[in-house]
Amino acid sequence: MSSPDLTLTPQSYLHGLSRWQPVEIVFWLATLLPFFLFPNYLALASQIAITALFALSLDIILGYAGIVSLGHAAFFGIGAYTAGIFSKFVWGAPLPGLLVAAAAAGLVGYAASFIISRFRHFTLIMITLGLGLLAYEAANRAHWLTGGSDGLQGISISRLLGVFNFDLYGYTAYGYSLAVLFVLFLAARRLINSPFGLALRGIRENWVRMPAIGADSRAHIRNAYTIAAAIAGLAGALLAQTTQTVSLESISFQRSADILVMLVLGGAGRLYGGLVGAAIFMIARDQFSGIQPQFWYFWIGILLIVVVMFLPNGILGGLSHFLARWKRR
Amino acid sequence: MSEIALSTRNLNKRFGSLVVANDIGITLPRGARYALIGPNGAGKTTLINLITGMLTPDAGQILLGEEDITQRQPQERVHRGLTRTFQINSLFPHLSALEAVTLVVEERRGLAGRFWQNLATHKESIEEAYAILKKLHLGDDCYQPTRELPYGRQRLLEIALALATQPKVLLLDEPAAGVPQEESGEVFEAVAGLSDDLTLLFIEHDMHVVFRFASHIIVLVGGAIFAQGSPAEISAHPGVREVYLGTRKHG
Amino acid sequence: MLPPVFGVLFDGIAYGMLLFVLSVGLSVTLGLMNFVNLAHCAFAMLGGYVTVTLMNKFGWPFLATLPMAFIVSAAVSVAFERVLYRRLYRASDLDQVLLTIGIAFASVAVAAYFFGTLQQPIQTPSFLQGSMNFFGISLGRYRLFLIVVAVAVTILLVAGLEYTRFGAQVRASVDNQRMARGLGIDVDRTFAMTFALGSGLAGLGGALAIEIVGLDPNFAFVYLVYVLIVVSVGGLGSIAGSFAAACLIGVSDIAGKYYAPELGAFLIYLVMVAVLMWRPAGLFGKR
Numbered sequence: 001m002s003s004p005d006l007t008l009t010p011q012s013y014l015h016g017l018s019r020w021q022p023v024e025i026v027f028w029l030a031t032l033l034p035f036f037l038f039p040n041y042l043a044l045a046s047q048i049a050i051t052a053l054f055a056l057s058l059d060i061i062l063g064y065a066g067i068v069s070l071g072h073a074a075f076f077g078i079g080a081y082t083a084g085i086f087s088k089f090v091w092g093a094p095l096p097g098l099l100v101a102a103a104a105a106g107l108v109g110y111a112a113s114f115i116i117s118r119f120r121h122f123t124l125i126m127i128t129l130g131l132g133l134l135a136y137e138a139a140n141r142a143h144w145l146t147g148g149s150d151g152l153q154g155i156s157i158s159r160l161l162g163v164f165n166f167d168l169y170g171y172t173a174y175g176y177s178l179a180v181l182f183v184l185f186l187a188a189r190r191l192i193n194s195p196f197g198l199a200l201r202g203i204r205e206n207w208v209r210m211p212a213i214g215a216d217s218r219a220h221i222r223n224a225y226t227i228a229a230a231i232a233g234l235a236g237a238l239l240a241q242t243t244q245t246v247s248l249e250s251i252s253f254q255r256s257a258d259i260l261v262m263l264v265l266g267g268a269g270r271l272y273g274g275l276v277g278a279a280i281f282m283i284a285r286d287q288f289s290g291i292q293p294q295f296w297y298f299w300i301g302i303l304l305i306v307v308v309m310f311l312p313n314g315i316l317g318g319l320s321h322f323l324a325r326w327k328r329r
Numbered sequence: 330m331s332e333i334a335l336s337t338r339n340l341n342k343r344f345g346s347l348v349v350a351n352d353i354g355i356t357l358p359r360g361a362r363y364a365l366i367g368p369n370g371a372g373k374t375t376l377i378n379l380i381t382g383m384l385t386p387d388a389g390q391i392l393l394g395e396e397d398i399t400q401r402q403p404q405e406r407v408h409r410g411l412t413r414t415f416q417i418n419s420l421f422p423h424l425s426a427l428e429a430v431t432l433v434v435e436e437r438r439g440l441a442g443r444f445w446q447n448l449a450t451h452k453e454s455i456e457e458a459y460a461i462l463k464k465l466h467l468g469d470d471c472y473q474p475t476r477e478l479p480y481g482r483q484r485l486l487e488i489a490l491a492l493a494t495q496p497k498v499l500l501l502d503e504p505a506a507g508v509p510q511e512e513s514g515e516v517f518e519a520v521a522g523l524s525d526d527l528t529l530l531f532i533e534h535d536m537h538v539v540f541r542f543a544s545h546i547i548v549l550v551g552g553a554i555f556a557q558g559s560p561a562e563i564s565a566h567p568g569v570r571e572v573y574l575g576t577r578k579h580g
Numbered sequence: 581m582l583p584p585v586f587g588v589l590f591d592g593i594a595y596g597m598l599l600f601v602l603s604v605g606l607s608v609t610l611g612l613m614n615f616v617n618l619a620h621c622a623f624a625m626l627g628g629y630v631t632v633t634l635m636n637k638f639g640w641p642f643l644a645t646l647p648m649a650f651i652v653s654a655a656v657s658v659a660f661e662r663v664l665y666r667r668l669y670r671a672s673d674l675d676q677v678l679l680t681i682g683i684a685f686a687s688v689a690v691a692a693y694f695f696g697t698l699q700q701p702i703q704t705p706s707f708l709q710g711s712m713n714f715f716g717i718s719l720g721r722y723r724l725f726l727i728v729v730a731v732a733v734t735i736l737l738v739a740g741l742e743y744t745r746f747g748a749q750v751r752a753s754v755d756n757q758r759m760a761r762g763l764g765i766d767v768d769r770t771f772a773m774t775f776a777l778g779s780g781l782a783g784l785g786g787a788l789a790i791e792i793v794g795l796d797p798n799f800a801f802v803y804l805v806y807v808l809i810v811v812s813v814g815g816l817g818s819i820a821g822s823f824a825a826a827c828l829i830g831v832s833d834i835a836g837k838y839y840a841p842e843l844g845a846f847l848i849y850l851v852m853v854a855v856l857m858w859r860p861a862g863l864f865g866k867r
Binding site for chain 1: 381382383402403404407408412413415419420421422423424425427428429431432433435436437440441442443444445446447448449451452454455456458459471472490493494
């Protein structure tokens with residue numbers, strides 16, 4: 001128990017919670033390094049940025065509102081397919097494609113949120129799983145639209161802002177993905193530090209108490225879920241536009257499970273957890289890409305067991321715990 | 330302006346063959362200080378759950394003033410001025426006291442949905458929350474996470490959360506329950522300091538507290554109202570003694 | 581002569597019986613402690629590999645391997661319960677999901693390492709092969725055997741639940757955990773034993789499944805989805821619910837594949853989501 005800081009006022013305390021920490025500035029500057037230090041890895045870097053954005057969207061509902069979703073890839077896939085189909089039949093410009101994809105994913109998320117917000121615990125997990133599997137089946141069956149198991153063919157993305165071409169060097173892809181990630185990150189950061197973010201944390205901390213303080217938890221969850229769906233859709237659209245392919249993998253349970261692992265690895269409810277987890281996971285997967293897939297999943301399995309038993313708040317949680325104990329020495 | 334702040338009519342609830350609320354009708358005038366007592370399992374907390382909407386009655390009505398709120402969602406009842414506290418602290422462990430009370434104020438003012446605004450800019454809500462905390466002597470501790478507060482202070486926070494909803498009717502479920510002797514004074518001070526306009530119904534086991542604060546006592550036994558009246562009437566009531574002594578015999 | 585729909589019905593019910601044996605353990609443990617065990621089908625897979633090993637490596641007869649599949653799965657589950665699961669009884673849903681998915685991932689890899697990724701063939705005894713003719717419908721003998729085994733398991737479970745002391749403890753704990761503890765029932769221990777029993781049954785189901793759906797390392801996840809659907813539709817903590825839901829899902833799946841193959845798995849996912857929206861605790865679950 002520390003003695004009260006006499007210079008602290010209620011408002012300054014709350015301002016302090018939302019202030020930018022130096023380590024955050026370092027983090028974002030570091031994201032520019034691949035341009036200079038790892039130009040051969042820009043394709044991987046843009047994949048990481050896209051996955052990080054996807055993880056961020058899951059963090060909003062899982063880390064902050066406490067909703068365990070095993071089907072979040074449904075929105076990622078909807079975004080990817082929408083962006084791909086939009087470029088194929090309507091307009092190849094990337095930015096409008098992003099907006100349309102986010103709108104489509106957000107719309108489906110909004111509809112689903114009415115179901116999601118009514119359930120808890122096991123039933124909720126099963127419904128998210130079921131809705132995710134339904135989305136996969138829908139994409140699989142509608143191969144006149146999606147290409148089914150062959151994937152979506154014929155995507156062509158024109159120049160970004162009329163200037164930047166998406167080429168094999170990957171500069172445009174990474175710059176684009178990183179920029180979108182950063183902008184959405186700023187938005188998510190504002191959301192977390194808003195009264196709405198506080199309400200979401202209240203829901204996560206004590207579901208029962210919320211109606212007793214006058215909160216409409218279901219409405220909050222619907223809004224959070226819709227926003228998270230739209231952001232996931234954006235990430236999916238980025239994937240479609242930067243790789244110019246979309247496959248069923250983008251809407252599969254595999255992707256839902258992977259993103260959950262990444263977020264938990266990094267630490268849910270810490271805003272940067274998904275970004276850190278995505279980076280570590282994908283770099284590791286790239287380094288170990290030679291080995292058999294089942295052995296990769298063996299180590300992921302062990303990692304999950306270790307994280308749950310010993311590092312329940314992920315890497316970032318472990319770091320902040322360690323730092324707190326260091327400070328108290 | 331109605332003189333009756335809260336009333337129930339023919340409130341009934343059963344779980345299978347277990348009757349937890351049997352034709353309960355109570356009437357709370359504005360500014361009342363009513364105590365709800367009874368042996369364990371009599372249905373006191375159940376009654377509060379029914380009134381606040383956490384439990385749906387099988388039959389009966391609940392009226393807040395003139396308005397029938399029986400069909401209303403729990404959070405709607407809070408917005409209309411009906412608030413309760415919990416017997417066992419039901420708080421937000423990782424939120425600081427200031428964050429928790431600010432959340433309640435924001436919800437009350439309808440600002441909790443604003444995901445595009447930084448919470449720190451909501452000066453009025455923050456200051457109102459801080460004022461409530463200071464009044465309950467929690468001002469110095471309000472920046473710590475709730476779970477680091479001692480139980481007595483947490484109990485005060487439980488009351489602070491309720492006060493932040495600006496209730497007209499407040500239902501307190503054993504406000505000093507579990508609080509160590511040396512800290513319970515603060516809790517009672519807080520209860521005593523509540524405005525005279527506020528209508529209060531509190532569940533309590535400690536008869537000293539009941540006689541100190543209550544102007545009227547309702548005795549609940551087996552889900553039904555056994556007796557009610559002034560403290561003098563109730564303490565002289567032979568049946569009430571029997572119920573308290575008798576239940577020990579029956580276990 | 582009976583129309584072919586009866587053949588479809590028979591196959592569907594037989595498949596449902598298999599799903600029941602696989603699912604009933606998970607339903608009861610979920611209803612008891614709300615512990616989300618996504619490694620349940622990994623234990624089933626273990627039972628399958630026990631049978632394969634005993635038969636192909638040690639020449640055991642098929643029927644003799646079935647009790648062993650049960651026992652080994654139950655025993656291994658006890659080990660996991662003691663070391664890992666026990667610490668997470670009061671943990672969040674997420675932690676339980678992650679731990680058990682982790683165990684499932686690791687088990688798939690271990691299976692692939694020792695047995696390879698191809699399906700394991702076994703030779704069932706001759707009296708279980710082939711089929712019998714029943715009014716023009718061909719009733720596979722193995723499927724008949726499945727139905728008999730499942731019904732026997734059901735009778736044993738229901739009798740055990742009704743007439744044994746342990747069964748009474750399970751029923752009390754499922755009904756109201758806090759009250760059961762208050763009555764002096766050691767709910768944690770009851771759960772551990774129920775968990776062993778349920779995992780053993782899963783192992784038995786895994787062994788029985790080889791002949792019908794084949795066994796490869798993916799079994800742990802592919803059939804997890806079916807089991808989860810049966811459990812959520814049937815209701816947590818209900819044997820009757822699991823039985824009814826397993827029949828429903830089994831028949832829907834087989835009938836779907838037969839009459840509307842373009843729908844694929846759409847139908848059963850839709851059934852699950854629809855049932856859960858109507859009855860969140862499942863058809864027979866406690867409210």
